[in-house]
Amino acid sequence: MPPKPxxxxxxxxxxxxxxxxxxxKNGTLPEGYTVKKxxxxxxxxxPSKSSSKRAA
Structure with a gap:
């Protein structure tokens, strides 16, 4: 398990x-998080990976 940020x-x-x-930078940040200031x-x-708005 990767370390928690x-x-x-x-x-x-x-x-x-x-x-x-x-x-x-390494791409190991958990999904749903980002860094600001x-x-x-x-x-x-x-956005969920399974649903797509383009699918018609």
Whole structure:
């Protein structure tokens, strides 16, 4: 299981493994989360992979 991200980046050098900025860059940030202003934030509307609006 990958490490859970911190709520806020500690801005240290070198970056720790739980840093949300590092996890975003590496693509290991959990689905439904993003980073804004060095803080971990949850995305409100997470599009589901199974439903598609283009399918008619």
């Amino acid at each position: 911190k709520k806020k980046c500690c801005d240290s050098k070198p970056k720790c493994k739980r840093c949300p900025l590092r996890m975003l 060095r803080k971990l934030v949850k995305i409100k509307d997470v």
